[in-house]
Amino acid sequence: MQTRKVPHPGWNLEYLMFLFTRLSGLAFFLLAVIGMAAALIMGARYQMDLGTLMRWTFFPNPNHVLDSNIPDVTFGWANGFWQIMQFLAIFFGGTHGLNGLRVVLEDYIKRPFWQIVIRLLIFVLWVFMILVAVFVVLAS
Amino acid sequence: MALDRRVGFFEGLKYKGGGPMLAWILHRISGLGMIVFISLHVVASFFTQEMGSDWAISINIVYESVIFQLFIVFSVLYHGINGIRIIILDLWPRMLRYQKEMTWLQWLVVIPIYGLTIYIMIQRMITGE
Numbered sequence: 001m002q003t004r005k006v007p008h009p010g011w012n013l014e015y016l017m018f019l020f021t022r023l024s025g026l027a028f029f030l031l032a033v034i035g036m037a038a039a040l041i042m043g044a045r046y047q048m049d050l051g052t053l054m055r056w057t058f059f060p061n062p063n064h065v066l067d068s069n070i071p072d073v074t075f076g077w078a079n080g081f082w083q084i085m086q087f088l089a090i091f092f093g094g095t096h097g098l099n100g101l102r103v104v105l106e107d108y109i110k111r112p113f114w115q116i117v118i119r120l121l122i123f124v125l126w127v128f129m130i131l132v133a134v135f136v137v138l139a140s
Numbered sequence: 141m142a143l144d145r146r147v148g149f150f151e152g153l154k155y156k157g158g159g160p161m162l163a164w165i166l167h168r169i170s171g172l173g174m175i176v177f178i179s180l181h182v183v184a185s186f187f188t189q190e191m192g193s194d195w196a197i198s199i200n201i202v203y204e205s206v207i208f209q210l211f212i213v214f215s216v217l218y219h220g221i222n223g224i225r226i227i228i229l230d231l232w233p234r235m236l237r238y239q240k241e242m243t244w245l246q247w248l249v250v251i252p253i254y255g256l257t258i259y260i261m262i263q264r265m266i267t268g269e
């Protein structure tokens with residue numbers, strides 16, 4: 001029997017991703033608080049329903065608030081600041097989530113050969129997802 | 141891990157891990173759920189924006205259904221709050237002594253927030269606002 005090893009502090013993937021997972025978890029809360037507070041200051045209380053506000057809080061993309069009473073989203077809801085917020089959300093979310101997928105798979109797959117295959121696949125998926133998401137943000 | 145011990149799926153279900161095990165399995169399911177659905181949504185939006193396909197629209201019809209919204213709101217809320225508990229325990233290991241208490245305290249936070257959210261969501265759906 002073999003259980004998952006506790007990562008030892010140092011410059012190894014397991015420990016760095018352990019730290020990254022905790023720090024990005026805290027970062028999501030910070031991003032969400034900024035997104036929701038700004039939306040409420042800009043008048044979300046009277047312009048959209050709860051679902052729309054939650055979508056915006058999770059990912060501040062102008063397409064998420066098109067279905068609302070905002071007269072013109074280009075005024076405050078779609079600018080460079082929100083694009084940077086979206087890039088941060090993508091980088092943290094994609095890395096946290098795909099690393100999580102790797103952790104789950106490696107719990108069940110123990111053969112070194114398949115572990116390498118899985119790491120490669122997830123790495124390719126990670127690069128691909130981030131590029132696609134950057135395109136989507138720039139085009140919205 | 142599970143495979144090394146040669147425990148079958150149904151035997152595994154009989155393992156009585158209690159509250160902390162429920163937290164672990166829900167954290168896993170909600171995390172995997174989010175990464176799968178968000179990835180699909182992002183890729184579909186890409187095809188819609190760049191190639192004018194209506195992939196994103198057909199996926200969004202599923203995503204906007206009541207059942208799906210109940211699931212995804214729960215995933216985000218539960219994973220976030222349970223994640224905070226894990227982070228606190230990791231940064232402050234002395235709290236591990238109270239981890240049972242923290243696990244049920246967490247339900248006391250999750251249930252009212254989730255309940256209120258779905259109450260508002262369902263109310264809006266019925267009145268059609």
Ligand code: HEM
Pocket residue numbers: 021022024025026028029093094096097098099100101103104167168170171172174175178219220221222223224226227
């Ligand atoms: C408020 C936001 C979040 C917090 C505080 C958070 C926290 C955490 C923590 C602490 C872990 C490690 C669990 C462990 O080591 O046992 C984790 C795992 C994971 N997270 Fe998150 N997370 C958040 C958002 C997300 C999002 C948005 C996604 C998806 C894109 C995600 C996907 C995952 C996955 C797939 C795992 C691996 C599950 C496992 O190992 O069983 N998380 N999360």
